[in-house]
Amino acid sequence: AQSVAQPEDQVNVAEGNPLTVKCTYSVSGNPYLFWYVQYPNRGLQFLLKYITGDNLVKGSYGFEAEFNKSQTSFHLKKPSALVSDSALYFCAVRPGSARQLTFGSGTQLTVLP
Amino acid sequence: EAQVTQNPRYLITVTGKKLTVTCSQNMNHEYMSWYRQDPGLGLRQIYYSMNVEVTDKGDVPEGYKVSRKEKRNFPLILESPSPNQTSLYFCASSASMATNEKLFFGSGTQLSVL
Numbered sequence: 586a587q588s589v590a591q592p593e594d595q596v597n598v599a600e601g602n603p604l605t606v607k608c609t610y611s612v613s614g615n616p617y618l619f620w621y622v623q624y625p626n627r628g629l630q631f632l633l634k635y636i637t638g639d640n641l642v643k644g645s646y647g648f649e650a651e652f653n654k655s656q657t658s659f660h661l662k663k664p665s666a667l668v669s670d671s672a673l674y675f676c677a678v679r680p681g682s683a684r685q686l687t688f689g690s691g692t693q694l695t696v697l698p
Numbered sequence: 699e700a701q702v703t704q705n706p707r708y709l710i711t712v713t714g715k716k717l718t719v720t721c722s723q724n725m726n727h728e729y730m731s732w733y734r735q736d737p738g739l740g741l742r743q744i745y746y747s748m749n750v751e752v753t754d755k756g757d758v759p760e761g762y763k764v765s766r767k768e769k770r771n772f773p774l775i776l777e778s779p780s781p782n783q784t785s786l787y788f789c790a791s792s793a794s795m796a797t798n799e800k801l802f803f804g805s806g807t808q809l810s811v812l
Contacts, residue, residue: 594738617798628702628788628803629741636798675740684748684795685731685756690740 587612589689606661608676618659623673704804721789729792730772734785779811
């Protein structure tokens with residue numbers, strides 16, 4: 586069975602500094618990986634996905650993520666954090682054979698002014 | 699505007715009183731799904747549907763029912779709610795899970811079962 590781990594419940598970063606939100610996964614076969622963001626009182630919104638090809642994928646709002654097969658990780662990054670990036674971030678994985686996404690437990694990102 | 703619409707936004711009920719949470723999408727999506735969100739547990743899938751009249755259990759289906767009679771609608775039914783079903787519920791849809799199309803989420807339904 587597939588699983589996703591987000592080891593940090595909370596990440597705090599100063600505005601203008603780079604940010605990283607960590608994600609590791611466990612699947613059989615090739616994984617399809619996703620990041621979603623949830624703002625307060627809203628549903629989740631898609632940020633980016635890795636399907637195949639270049640290990641560095643770029644997404645919405647200046648976010649990017651790096652797929653590392655040897656470390657089974659898919660960390661979310663942004664070079665310069667904004668206060669408006671403060672939100673709950675979810676990593677998700679779908680093995681090639683599965684018909685459903687498995688989500689991590691979420692990481693609350695707080696960007697301090 | 700492309701959207702997934704859930705109703706109601708908030709719901710307080712009592713144990714055993716049947717309820718339905720509606721979900722509708724206007725994007726002609728094939729795939730629809732229900733999730734519940736609980737602190738520290740992330741999103742867990744309840745049921746999903748690959749297309750009309752095709753539904754499958756997710757990770758936590760006990761105590762829930764769904765139906766997919768029309769492509770746009772995917773209601774979630776709790777026939778005898780219990781307090782452990784107090785949670786934040788999200789409906790989502792996608793053009794296709796097989797080709798990794800992104801999920802569109804509704805705004806959520808906060809359910810409290812007393």
